[in-house]
Amino acid sequence: MPMKSLAAFSKGTSIKSDPGANPVTTFRVVVDKEVTDHIRSWRLILLLALLALTFFGALYVSLSNIKSVVSNAQDPDSTFLYLKLLTSTDGTMPPFHVFLNFLGPLLGIALGFDAINSEQNNGTLIRLMAQPVYRDNLILAKFVSALILVGTLFFTLVLLMIGAGLCITGVLIEPVEVLRIFTFTILAVVYVGFWLSLSILFSIAFKQTATSALAAIGVWLFFTVFYQIVVNLVMAAFIPRHTIQTEADLVGYNEVMLNILRLAPSQLFSDATTTLLMPSVRSLGPMTMEQMAGAIPSPLPFTESLMVVWPQVSGLLAATFLCFAYSYYLFMRREIRS
Amino acid sequence: MENPVIDLKGLTKCYGSLKAVDDLNLKVEKGEIFGLLGPNGAGKTTTILMMLGLTEPTSGKALVCGIDATTNPILVKRKVGYMPDSVGFYENMTALENLVYTGKLNGIPGNEAHRRSLDLLDLVGLGDSANKRTSVFSRGMKQRLGLAEVLIKRPEVIILDEPTLGIDPAGVKEFLDLIRQLSREQGLTVLLSSHHLHQVQMVCDRVGIFAAGKMQMEGNIHKLSQALFAEDSYSVSITVREPLPASWEYSDELRDIRDVRGLRISENLVQIACASDVTPDIVRFFVAKGLDVMGVHKREFGLDEIYQKYFDNNLIENNAHEKSRSIFKRYIHKK
Structure with a gap:
């Protein structure tokens, strides 16, 4: 292949490069x-298939089960049909939000490692x-582009779910339900964002892609499988069972335990989603009988639920920013x- | 040199206790082609990285187009095109897409970037492969694409790190001709690093010999060879038909010719070092002695000799030779 004459370049070089390239446009170029x-x-296609499979599986199970759940008068949440679609199950398969607790990290790690x-x-x-x-624009662009995809994906799935629910049951959706479901979706995106920023951190820290993937998966496995065991063991060693005499002791013990467990992002996510999708949940810690006395088992308004999960959300966001800053x-x- | 385009002042870079670049001072004028020549590990790439603000100097300053590359790398990168020694491209994208992407990163709008990319692909001889994925490109093709990428932002300075690596000899000539042409016609300042002496000799106006983090010498080839071989800067090789004995009867007589400094005889090749060009006298001498001269070859000392003079006596290299020899010996003895 012989090189050609310089005519092409000369024509080009008569105008100098545009010096006004501003960081916002370059950022957009990288994101695009x-x-x-x-x-x-292929990676995204596989993840998409996996996520779609679990979503439709969970939806199928809850739809076939929805009649008995909604007609259960004992349950204060039984009027929230669409929330029930996301949370109810017949026991053969975990509901979608629990699934997301496992899949979210996988999604984040796969897109960022x-x-x-x-x-x-x-x-x-x-x-x-x-x-x-x-340089910061580059990492930010990597983060934002993956998050755009995850966000689009989640919102699509959720809208599909609402649409399917409308078609099959014919029940109108309450505005509160829309609000709760969308907040749940945003929360899920934030949760994936945390794992994404963690895996991007590892991708900077480790030279080999295999190492960074393994490190991220290691952290994920540790928090989902071993963390609870380790916390139980350590707590049992520090506070032996027989020292717990009164009910107050027990409550305190459980409180400490739960707070330590909340260092795991998956615990934060499950706390937050449970509260958002089950309006009758009013506290995430143990409650004594005195506290419960007089309380009417009724759903909380949306803003109250949001107040309950606020610490969890800020915790997740803080962890994400920490990874990012590092x-x-x-x-x-x-x-x-x- | 009133306004040097590249101005390095006391540039030093340490990695732990190792001084990769040691108090380097260098000025390159506008429109000049400067060759940075040195063996592997001499600190060439480190110097280049500091000029682009990709690594921070331990001390000293790197000014490119009058801008400090350490504190203001973005401004420098707008004016400088850099081709690293191993260029990589996004393999799932075509050559054209790769180029357009770089163009857009430099703030060139999409249409314009597309037009320029096609022009440049033609220029470097990749016009037919514009829509091929870069994963199928050979090393040489990637190198050409690398040059196109450097040019797309219309730089004032181009820095090429080992630009001819992996290109076939014919391609190297074209490549270097193109660089020279660009520099002459567009007033581009070029800094290229290499350990290929002949290529540097072919294209560079000025050469800096760089070893162990220091600039050992700087200037054009002629000046360098004069400085180094003030005494005997010419070498004449004469090939005769019949092999000569080691103790040749006429050797003393040959040495008496004006400006002949030394000679070496090996079989039928006689190598004569001389301070001025006395080739005709030498040939006449051989003819007069009735010897059949088969060939005469005269050459001025080039970079090869200059290079060797610097790096053959290199202590580190000697140690390495020693070591490999002892390993070799041990290996032989075991057998």
Whole structure:
């Protein structure tokens, strides 16, 4: 392939490069490219299939079970048909929001574990960094593009669910239900965002994509499987069973236990979703009989539920920002070589 | 040099106790092609990274187009096109898409980026492969695409790290010709690093020899060779038909010719070092002695010799030789 004459370039070089490239447009360019990359990738298709499968499975189970659930007069939440669709089950399969507790991390990790190190290994990172692009814009763009996809995905699924519910049952949806379901969706996106930022952090910290994936999955497994066991063991060692004499002791013990468990993001997520999707839940800790006395088992208004889960939401957001801040710290002053 | 485009002042970079670049001072003028020449691990890439603000110098300053690359890397990156030694592209994207992406990152609107990309792909000879994915590209094709990418932002300075790596000899010539042409016609300042002496010799106006983090010497090839080989800067090789004995009867007589400094005889090849060009005298001498001269080759000392003079006596390399020899010995003895 012989090289051609310079005519083409000369024509081009008569105008100099536009010096006014501002960071916002470059940010958008990177986001556009990342979203396109994700959409074209097999990875997203697989994740999409997995998520769709669980969603429709959960929906099927709850739909076949919905009649008995709604006609149960004992349950104060029985009037919230659409919330029931998301939470009820016949025991063969966990409801969707519990599933999401497992799948959310997987989604976040899968979309972020090779964000930076794969670019570094392919030699594209140094090329990218030689362009007038701010480094923080690059990580932020990686984060935002994955989150845009997750958000779109979740909102689509939820809207599909509402649509299916409308078609099959013919019951009109209450505004409160819409509010609760959407808040739940936003919460799910935030939850995935946490795992995404964690996996991007690992993708900066570790040079090999396999290592960063393993590290992220390790953290996820630790929190879902081992954390509870470890906390139980340690608590039992520090506060032996026989020292608990009174009811107050027991309540205190459980409170401490639950607070430690809340260091796990999955616990925060499950607390928050349970409260949002089951309006009758009014406290996330143990309650004594005195506290319960006089309370009418009725659903809380939306704002009250939101108040109950507020600490959880801020906890998740704080954890996300922490990961992000550390990613910035690691990436900003790092030497990039091919 | 009133306003150097690249101005490095006392640039130093340490990795722990290792000094990769040691108090480097360098000025490159506008429109000049400067060759940074040095063996592997001399600190060439580190120097380049500091010029782009991709790594921070331990001390000293790197000014490119008058802008401090450490504190203001974005401004520098708008004016400088950089091609790393191993270029990588997004493999799931075509050559054209890769180029357009880079163009857009430099603030060039989509249509314009597309038009420029097609022009440049033609220029570097990849016009037919514009819509192929870069995953099927050979090393040489990637290198060409790398050059196109460097040019898309219409830089004032281009920095090429080992640009000819992996290109076939014919391609190298075209590549270097193109770089030279660009520099001459567009007034581009070019800094290229390499350990390929001949290529650097072919294209660069000025060369800096870089070893162990220090600039050992700087100047054009002619000046360098004069400085280094003030005494014997010419070498004449004469091939005769019949092999000569090691103790040749006429060797003293040959040495008496004006400006001949030394000679070496190996079989039928006689190598003569001289301070001025006395080739005709030498040939006449051989003819007069009735020897059949089959070939005469004269050359000025090039970078090869300059390079060798610097790096052959390199202590580190000697140690390495010693070590490999001892390993070799041990291996042989075991057998």
